[in-house]
Amino acid sequence: MIRISIDAMGGDFGPETVLAGAAIALERHPDIRFVIYGLAEQVEPVLARHPKLQAASTFHASEIAIRMDEKPSQALRNGRGKSSMWQAIEAVRDGAADVCVSAGNTGALMAMSKFCLRMMANVERPAIAAIWPTLRGESIVLDVGATIGANAQQLVDYSVMGAGMARALFEIKRPTVGLLNVGVEEVKGLDEIREAGQILRDVPLAGLEYSGFVEGNDIGKGTVDVVVTEGFSGNIALKTAEGTARQMADLLRAAMSRTLMAKIGYLFAKGAFDRVREKMDPRKVNGGVFLGLNGVVIKSHGGADAEGFAAALEVAYDMVRNELLKKISADLSQFHESRPLAATVEGDAEIEDQQ
Amino acid sequence: MIRISIDAMGGDFGPETVLAGAAIALERHPDIRFVIYGLAEQVEPVLARHPKLQAASTFHASEIAIRMDEKPSQALRNGRGKSSMWQAIEAVRDGAADVCVSAGNTGALMAMSKFCLRMMANVERPAIAAIWPTLRGESIVLDVGATIGANAQQLVDYSVMGAGMARALFEIKRPTVGLLNVGVEEVKGLDEIREAGQILRDVPLAGLEYSGFVEGNDIGKGTVDVVVTEGFSGNIALKTAEGTARQMADLLRAAMSRTLMAKIGYLFAKGAFDRVREKMDPRKVNGGVFLGLNGVVIKSHGGADAEGFAAALEVAYDMVRNELLKKISADLSQFHESRPLAATVEGDAEIEDQQ
Known part of the structure; x- marks a missing residue:
């Protein structure tokens, strides 16, 4: 049995x-x-229309729903203790659920998750990990927007957490990990990325295989199982890829309705199109996973439909079934035992200022 | 008459x-x-096979060709004065050509261009601008990899330069400019981006319309004519989009050959496919433009075929015909006159350290 707590009020379309x-x-x-x-007044009537779901669920009425446009600080102030979002997270903290899923306001969800669950031992900052469709299958990319900037030690922690997630989700023994960097030769890459690469090379870990630097185009190729970067460029990469996929789909749709020949072709090839659309469909790989906290919280896309939300729930299910958290925490302590002093502690203050 | 200097030795396939x-x-x-x-021994026989081209060209024999894998510093040391790459750039400096195009080593080309042409007045750092296919047509994205990091003033300079290029290339009077940022609410964006936005809002410029922040998915939508960012995230965005476009094309190709129905459909819809492929084809929008120097240098993709290199030459042609450099330098001086003191000079030393 796997227990998932749900914030029924999140997302653009509600309960x-x-x-x-x-x-x-x-x-x-x-x-x-x-x-x-x-x-209660919004959830109960809907729940009554899903008798099987009702039988497999416990419902708790909350006083407040966090709005999609609420500022994280405001949401935390108003919603702490009594909002459906907070209570869903709290269920994980208190052991009433194994994992929490919400399609609500990302900022509020992250702020509440940090506040309620606290950071995992040996981790300084949380990351949001995305599951990315590739030519080889799927990869994990993190951080896609939890924090701007990351020092070498934090990039290494992301590598360990991402590899743990890959093992839980893809059932690979030693996922390959690459650090996202730029390939233009005159730009030698940021110091913290080089340093993180050095650490990953020097400290061999049983749970991951470090593959060196990768570039933006390696993500879609599936060159590595886990792509690690700080939150700003990770978010830019994720959104740019989404935009490009949508752009190609739109161009194809327009091209396919332009001539009679193309329309006929479309009818024949529709199955093939649908297959590609499904592979690239953000709904199918829906779910940003918050890593680095004492509990797993999964953010579903706010605009996801029922199928999309179900996909996020399935990610949650796999995470728990494969004991993600235990794996990550074991890896992190193995790593930090073999390397008691963090390499770049002096860089922290400066990076914090950037936020 | 428009005079283009060419480094015939650049690119993966040579002269x-x-x-x-x-x-x-x-x-x-x-x-x-x-x-x-x-x-001479490599270029002359090929040139002889293109009599029309030969009639429209002057050929100068060089002693050295810069290798694609040479380090910028090494290329500059060995190739200064006597390499085909250096001499093609020098032709612009000395007024023998209006613009230079090379498919060679990007790092070496940038290093030599900076050294030979020097920075334009009022500009601190060069940028590489890419022409990006969008749903609305084309946009300009810069910097896609010349320099890592940028302070607010540099982002503003990129905005002015990118807008000048949009006016030269797309023939729009007042291109819209957006600053690339992350939309996740708990991450408020970097200080320098916010500050650049403030400057662009405060100092109205005749040559551009500031549209605020944009996200990664806005690039492909064509939300603005010019997307401005620093070189690391710009390079990640560019490569990620290339990767995603290739990934979708590969998936479609595979899906289209899987069943007989799909194969028949493909035959009918081939024209439509080709149209989309052409729109997203990196060869068609080939050409990273080096901005901020006293002369325009265009980098063609190293792996471009003849059609791709021709596209880069056409970009060069349009730039000169529309007097890009004059426009940019007029805009920059208008801007710097109205704002004699740069806002963030104190940030420079720190950013330089990151390189």
Whole structure:
């Protein structure tokens, strides 16, 4: 049995979509039990329309729902203790759930998760990990936007956490890890990236294989299982890839309706198109995973439909089933025991200022 | 008449491809005159096979060709004065050519261009500008890899230079400019980006319209004509988009050959496919433009074929015909006159250290 706490109020479409997604996930994994938080008057009527889901869930009425446009600090002030988002996270802290999923406001979710769950031992900052469709299958890219900037030690911690997630999700024994860098020769890359590479080379880890630097185009190729970068460039990469995929889909759609020949072709090739669309579909790989906290919280895309939310729930399910947190924490302590002093502690103050 | 100096030795395929590209560009723009530099024994026989091109060109034998894998410092040491790359750049400095195009080693080309042409007045650092295919047409993105990091003043200079290029290339009067940033709410963006936004808002410029922050997915949408960022994230964005476009093309190709239905569909829809492929084809929008120097140097993709190199030459042609350099330098002095003191000079030393 895997217990997932849900913030039913998150996302652009509210409880309707969230609960429909939960119902889909339950069909696929009947051993899920949901702990649902939300406003009673909005959630209860919807839940009543999903009797199977209702039977597999406990519902707790919350006083407040966090708005999608609320500032993190404001959400934390108003919603601490009594919002559905906070309570869903708290369920993980208190052991009432194994993992938490919300399609709500990312900033608020991260702020509350940090505040409620606290950082994992040996980790200084959380990261958001994305599951990225590639030519080889899927890779993990982190950090895609939790924190701007990262020193060498933090990049190494991201590498260990990302590798743990790859092992949990893809069931690979020793995932390959690459540090995202620029390839233009006159630009030699940032010092902290070079230094992180040096650390990963020097301290052999059982749980990952360090593959060196990778460039932006390596992500889609699937050159490595885990791509590590700081949150600013990671977020730019993620959004740029989403934009490019959408752009190609739009161009194709327009081109396919321009001539009769193309329209006929489209009818024949529709199955093939759908297959590609599905592979590149952000809904299918939905779910940014918050790593580095004492508990796993998964952010589903705010604009996800029921199928998208179900995909995020499935990621949550796999994470728990494969004991992600235990793996990561074991790896981190193995690493920090073999290297008791962090290499770049003096760089922290400066980086904090950038936020 | 527009005079383009060419380094015939650059690129993965050497003089054969470079000169075939020049011949294509000449067909399209018979008023181009080429000043060609390269090793005599390799260039002369190829040139002899293109009699029209030969008639429109002057050839100068060089002693040295810069290798694609040479380090910038090494290339500068060995190739200064006597390499085809240096001499092609020098032709611009000495007024023998209006613009220089090379498919050679980017690092070496940038190092030599900086050394030979020097920085333009009021500009501290060069940028590489890419022409990016979008749903609306094309946008300019800079810096895609000349320098890591940029302070607020440098981001503003990039904005002015990028807008000048958009006016020269797209013939728009007041291009819209956006600063690339992350949208995740808890991450408020870097100080220098916020500060650059403030400056662009405060100092109205005749040659550009500041549109605020944009995110990675706005690039492909064509939300603004010019997207401004520092070189690390710009390079990551460019490579990630290339990778994603290639990934989708590969997935489509694979899907289209999987079933008989799809194969038939492909035959009908081939025209439509080709149209999309052409739009997203990096060869068609080939050419990173070095901005901020006393002279325009264009880097063609090293792996470009003849058609790709011709595209870079056409960018060069348009730049000169539309007087890019004059426009940029007028804008910059207008801007710096209205704002005699740079806002963030104290940040420089720190950023230089990162390189």
